[in-house]
Amino acid sequence: MDYYSLILQGFSIVFQPTNLFLCFLGCLMGTLVGVLPGLGPTAAIALLLPTTFHFAPVSAIITLCGIYYGAMYGGSTTSILVNIPGEAASVITTLDGYKMAQDGRAGPALGIAAFGSYIAGTLSIVGLMFLAPLLARGALAFGPPEYFSLMCLGLTILIYLASGSMIKALMMAALGLIIGCIGADMLTNVHRFTLGIPELMDGVGLIPLVMGLFGISEVLLNIEIQVKQEILKGKIKNLLPNLQEWKDSTMPILRGSLLGFLLGILPGAGPAIASFVSYAVEKRVSRHPKKFGQGAIEGVAGPESANNAATGGSFIPLFSLGIPSNSVMAILLGALMIHGVVPGPNLVQQNPDLFWGVVASMYLGNIMLLVLNLPLIGLWVKLLKVPYAILFPLILLFCLIGAYTASNKIVDVYLMIFFGLMGYLLRKYRYEAAPLILAFVLGPMLEDAMRQSLIISEGSPKIFFTRPISGTILVVTILLLLSPLLPKIQKKRQVLPLDKEN
Amino acid sequence: MKEIIKILVLSLSLLEFSAGSLAAEEPDKYPSRPVTLTGAFAAGGSTDLTCRAVGSVAPKYFSQPIVSMPKPGGAGLVALQNLISSKPDGYTYHLGRPSEMSIAPFIEKMPFGMEKDFIPVGQVAQDRIVFSVHAQSPWKTIDDLIAAARKEPDKIKFACSSPTATTRLGLEKFCHEAGIKLAVVPFKGAAPAAIAVAGGHVPVLTSTVSEALTHAQRGDLRVLLTCADQRVKEYPDVPTAKEKGFDVNFGIWCTVFARKDTPPAILSKFEDLLKKAAEDKEFVATMTKLGSEPGFVSAREFAGYWAKERKWIGEIVRQVGLSKSP
Numbered sequence: 114m115d116y117y118s119l120i121l122q123g124f125s126i127v128f129q130p131t132n133l134f135l136c137f138l139g140c141l142m143g144t145l146v147g148v149l150p151g152l153g154p155t156a157a158i159a160l161l162l163p164t165t166f167h168f169a170p171v172s173a174i175i176t177l178c179g180i181y182y183g184a185m186y187g188g189s190t191t192s193i194l195v196n197i198p199g200e201a202a203s204v205i206t207t208l209d210g211y212k213m214a215q216d217g218r219a220g221p222a223l224g225i226a227a228f229g230s231y232i233a234g235t236l237s238i239v240g241l242m243f244l245a246p247l248l249a250r251g252a253l254a255f256g257p258p259e260y261f262s263l264m265c266l267g268l269t270i271l272i273y274l275a276s277g278s279m280i281k282a283l284m285m286a287a288l289g290l291i292i293g294c295i296g297a298d299m300l301t302n303v304h305r306f307t308l309g310i311p312e313l314m315d316g317v318g319l320i321p322l323v324m325g326l327f328g329i330s331e332v333l334l335n336i337e338i339q340v341k342q343e344i345l346k347g348k349i350k351n352l353l354p355n356l357q358e359w360k361d362s363t364m365p366i367l368r369g370s371l372l373g374f375l376l377g378i379l380p381g382a383g384p385a386i387a388s389f390v391s392y393a394v395e396k397r398v399s400r401h402p403k404k405f406g407q408g409a410i411e412g413v414a415g416p417e418s419a420n421n422a423a424t425g426g427s428f429i430p431l432f433s434l435g436i437p438s439n440s441v442m443a444i445l446l447g448a449l450m451i452h453g454v455v456p457g458p459n460l461v462q463q464n465p466d467l468f469w470g471v472v473a474s475m476y477l478g479n480i481m482l483l484v485l486n487l488p489l490i491g492l493w494v495k496l497l498k499v500p501y502a503i504l505f506p507l508i509l510l511f512c513l514i515g516a517y518t519a520s521n522k523i524v525d526v527y528l529m530i531f532f533g534l535m536g537y538l539l540r541k542y543r544y545e546a547a548p549l550i551l552a553f554v555l556g557p558m559l560e561d562a563m564r565q566s567l568i569i570s571e572g573s574p575k576i577f578f579t580r581p582i583s584g585t586i587l588v589v590t591i592l593l594l595l596s597p598l599l600p601k602i603q604k605k606r607q608v609l610p611l612d613k614e615n
Numbered sequence: 616m617k618e619i620i621k622i623l624v625l626s627l628s629l630l631e632f633s634a635g636s637l638a639a640e641e642p643d644k645y646p647s648r649p650v651t652l653t654g655a656f657a658a659g660g661s662t663d664l665t666c667r668a669v670g671s672v673a674p675k676y677f678s679q680p681i682v683s684m685p686k687p688g689g690a691g692l693v694a695l696q697n698l699i700s701s702k703p704d705g706y707t708y709h710l711g712r713p714s715e716m717s718i719a720p721f722i723e724k725m726p727f728g729m730e731k732d733f734i735p736v737g738q739v740a741q742d743r744i745v746f747s748v749h750a751q752s753p754w755k756t757i758d759d760l761i762a763a764a765r766k767e768p769d770k771i772k773f774a775c776s777s778p779t780a781t782t783r784l785g786l787e788k789f790c791h792e793a794g795i796k797l798a799v800v801p802f803k804g805a806a807p808a809a810i811a812v813a814g815g816h817v818p819v820l821t822s823t824v825s826e827a828l829t830h831a832q833r834g835d836l837r838v839l840l841t842c843a844d845q846r847v848k849e850y851p852d853v854p855t856a857k858e859k860g861f862d863v864n865f866g867i868w869c870t871v872f873a874r875k876d877t878p879p880a881i882l883s884k885f886e887d888l889l890k891k892a893a894e895d896k897e898f899v900a901t902m903t904k905l906g907s908e909p910g911f912v913s914a915r916e917f918a919g920y921w922a923k924e925r926k927w928i929g930e931i932v933r934q935v936g937l938s939k940s941p
Contacts, residue, residue: 159658163667253835256816257800297690300801302722302778302937311689311696314723380810435829437806444659450825451664453904457829520657522688561803568800569772569817 116242123469127477132172136474139176140481143183150191150328150508152515153200153320154184155440162448170452171467175474177448181441182234182424182475185384186482189226189417190493193219197328197508201319202384202420204550205274205392207327209405209412216408219494220352225362225410226417227486228354233370233418234479237425240374242472245433245461248378252430252438255379257565258576262586263379264559267386267551269593273393274548277406282548285539289552292317299561312524319385320519321529322553326546328512329533332505334540352490354410362414365395369418376419377426380438384420384427389551391419425475432460432468642880646679650885651707652871653684653698655691655715661825664905665740665869666710672895677888690723690779691715699727703874705881708736711872713781717925721932722779734875735921736882737889738912740902741866742823744785744842745850746773749815750835757839757859760819764795772798773819774808776826779937785842785865786821787931792861799935812836823867824849825906842866849906865924866908870917886914 126132142161146152158177165173188203193210206226213222240248255263268286275282295306296316307313354362372394373387395415396405405412430436435456437443449456454464461468496504516529536546570576578584652669654662666683673681686694694709701707711733720729727733746757754760764771775783778801790797800817802808805826812820813835820827820836824847830836831850841847844857844864856863871889873882892898893911902909912920 156658159663162659163671166671253810253814256811256814258816298778299803300778311692311723314689314692315687380807434833436810440657443804443806447659447661447664447905450905451901455829455832457833459832520687521685522693524688565800565802565811568798 119465119469120242120473122465123471123473124477126171126466126470127175127473132175132470132474133477135168135172135176136179136478137481139179140183140186140478140485143180143185144187144482144485146180147184147187147199148190149511150197150199150324150515152511152518154181155444156519157184158441158444162444165448166451170449170454170464171470173448173452174445174467174471175478177445178428178471178475179478181445182421182478183482185234185421185424186227186230186486188420189230189413190223191508193222193226193413194493194497195504195508196331197512198323201323201550201554202388202423203417204323204327204385204547205388205416206413208274208392208547209407209409212406212408213410213413214497218408218410219497220490221354221358221410222413223490223493224353224487225358225414227483227490229362229366229369229414229418230421231479231483232366233373233422234425234482235476236370237374237377237422238472238475238479241425241428241432241475245429248429252378252380252434252436254582256580257562257569258580258583259586260562261559261566261577262583262590264555264562266586266590266593267390267555268559269590270389270393271548271551273396273405274389274551275545277543277545281544285544285546285549286552289549290556292322292549293553293556294560299557300564310524312522316557317528317553318520318525319550319554321516321525322532323550324512324516325529325532326536326539326549328508329529330536330540330546332509332512333533333537335501335505352494353487358410361410365391365411365415366418368394368398369415370422373419373422374426377423377438378429380430380436383439384423385554387419387423388416389547389554391415432456642878642884645705645881645884646677648706649680649682650677650705651682651684651701653686653694653707653709655687655694655709655712656685657687658685660685661742661905661907662710662712662869665902665907668898668901669710669739669889669892671901672892672898673888675895676891690719692719692723692725695725695727695733698872698874699732701874703876703878705873705877705885707874708885709733709872711735711870713784713867713924713928714779716870716872717921717928718779718781718784718932720925721929722937729925730922732875733872734877734882735914735917736871736873737886737893737914738868738870738910738917739889739893739898740907740909741868742825742907743847743866744782745822745824745827745838745847745853746786746789746840746842747812747820747822747827747831747836747838748818749812750837751815752818752837754839755837757854760839761793761795764790764793764797768796769798771819772800772817773821774800774802774811774817775821776805776808777801777803780821781867782821782823784928784931785863786819787935788865788927789840789842789856789861789863791931791934792863809836823906824908828906847908848903868912868917869907870912870921882914 146157157180165176188199189206192198192203192206193214196207196211198204198207210222271286297304297314369391372391376387395411396402427438427442430438431442437446516525566576652666654666656662663683663685670681670683686697698709748754805822809822809826809830811817813830827836831838838850838853841853841855842863842865843855846855890911893909899909
């Protein structure tokens with residue numbers, strides 16, 4: 114097939130003034146909801162969906178997609194500046210991004226996040242273009258046993274998330290698993306830890322949990338510490354990453370792009386998990402893992418690239434199979450159907466204008482976002498000079514609005530405040546929240562996949578080992594867990610800060 | 616003493632105020648402000664889209680806008696609680712689905728009675744339930760599946776979107792009629808359930824017409840039966856339950872409900888609007904694209920159907936062991 118002329122055709126559609134404007138508008142709104150803590154792309158797209166009914170199909174999808182990948186660009190900003198993730202996929206960026214900002218390197222951190230997002234975003238579109246039909250079938254090969262094994266592998270990542278005490282990290286992971294248990298049981302509908310509150314039947318939402326543990330607790334902590342801001346004032350150095358920082362970031366960006374892209378294809382995985390995995394990988398391969406958690410630029414470059422690449426990857430099952438891999442994709446599926454476009458293997462042939470138009474808009478959108486975000490860095494960094502007395506009430510306000518608008522439930526606001534108080538105490542006693550979030554995300558998926566697999570196999574755990582994909586992943590998991598016991602690796606492991614007490 | 620008088624005067628004036636606002640709503644002035652239509656599912660889902668489709672054609676027949684307000688959570692309890700705590704003045708309605716109006720009352724503790732507190736106003740559309748298998752499955756027809764299930768009761772597994780899903784109840788009703796037993800593998804949502812069957816991990820799927828459509832068109836799913844009396848447009852070659860001699864005419868209806876104590880004159884006005892909206896060309900086109908089956912059913916006709924439906928659902932829920940949570 115002549116890709117060249119098809120892409121040109123796509124660009125000719127995007128360069129129509131309306132589409133150009135809508136692409137920009139989508140990217141801008143995405144950046145905005147990404148930057149504002151609590152407001153995420155899912156809520157924004159759901160709210161804007163009916164407005165796009167009157168657009169041409171390609172224009173509607175261009176706008177909605179722009180919001181989605183725009184949000185991935187914006188999400189890192191508050192993670193880096195004030196230690197509050199704009200959305201779930203940027204939780205991990207707080208670990209090193211915020212440390213960098215404290216060292217006066219907020220500019221390079223924001224810069225590398227923007228460049229990494231751009232490179233990863235563009236690479237994943239190339240992947241979407243050429244590999245979509247090939248990789249799409251791969252998503253179908255993943256059944257419950259494969260997900261179980263994948264989640265097991267995911268939980269081993271915990272080892273790399275701890276920058277302080279390992280025991281404390283494991284305790285936090287256990288707490289995350291317990292919070293993940295809240296709600297009606299997936300199999301029998303028995304209520305677990307719901308305390309008779311109907312809203313808790315659906316479980317605890319990720320947004321109130323993340324906003325509470327990071328946002329509210331950060332505000333509370335900063336009420337205590339007043340001098341810190343003075344230190345920041347004079348010390349903001351350069352705004353863009355220097356040569357050394359670029360050298361350190363190139364491989365993490367490329368690895369993050371690949372990882373994020375592949376994880377994005379799998380239904381259920383998505384940007385949040387991709388960013389966690391990327392961080393763990395960077396820490397594992399790094400020659401100076403001790404720097405992680407202390408402001409390593411790799412810890413920003415990798416995850417921020419991964420979450421953007423995952424957005425590109427998640428379009429593959431949607432466009433080629435009609436499978437929505439996350440809640441945003443589910444809404445986009447509805448949008449496609451409303452416009453009379455049935456996603457599936459014939460979409461590219463039947464609606465070439467739509468597919469290539471959207472793909473071309475993503476190329477252009479990524480450039481727009483880079484151009485939009487780079488000049489903003491100077492502005493964002495100045496945000497640090499806003500007196501905390503003004504900044505933190507505003508953050509609190511956005512967290513409250515965000516927690517409510519995500520699902521129109523006042524209970525979510527109470528939950529966020531509860532987790533905020535909990536997060537405040539946890540951080541005072543040096544317990545980290547990142548392992549909790551990872552376990553909270555993976556735990557319920559692990560449990561569901563395990564129980565589904567065991568129903569399918571009628572109780573035999575052999576199903577996890579006899580299926581090739583599942584078996585391979587489990588063997589890798591076991592090797593990873595055993596690796597510290599092998600003497601040869603033991604030597605290398607001493608540089609890993611696993612047992613370092615803070 | 617002064618204080619007491621103050622309080623008395625204040626409460627009296629408050630009482631008067633609330634009484635006054637109630638009395639102001641005379642049926643012939645209705646509607647004088649925007650109407651809210653809630654749903655028990657998240658924004659962007661099929662319930663929300665149906666509410667919005669009603670809202671988008673309403674201006675042609677109604678002097679006030681109709682606004683969709685998703686109130687997800689608690690198996691529909693959050694949305695119904697919202698309806699029951701609003702005034703019975705015809706400005707808050709709920710677009711109900713079987714999951715919260717017919718099934719949840721048998722499974723969850725609900726602080727109200729369905730027939731005692733709510734009244735149907737009119738049905739505007741419904742999603743049909745279909746059963747399908749993987750394309751390479753040895754079962755070519757529904758009779759093959761029934762025969763296989765008779766040989767090995769409780770061995771063949773089916774995927775559905777949740778343990779209390781309407782699509783599951785449809786399949787369990789069919790199994791009851793056919794005298795067979797299948798084992799349930801619940802998923803979180805319709806999409807993962809459909810993927811599990813399309814990928815060949817679970818043999819049977821119960822889903823709506825649209826949830827199976829992309830997989831069937833791609834050739835990964837074979838649809839065996841539709842739970843309807845007439846053939847479904849999307850699958851003209853697939854036999855209906857009625858053709859096969861089963862009484863499973865069960866759709867996932869979209870029916871508007873109101874508080875039972877709403878003045879009948881207001882209800883009939885709104886029912887009239889629903890009829891016009893459901894038969895509107897634009898509405899029909901939108902719903903068809905969503906894989907839904909638009910069509911109006913009057914409040915009276917629906918009420919009879921609803922009572923019958925809840926009777927068999929209660930029995931099936933008991934049979935499959937989905938008892939109330941403590």
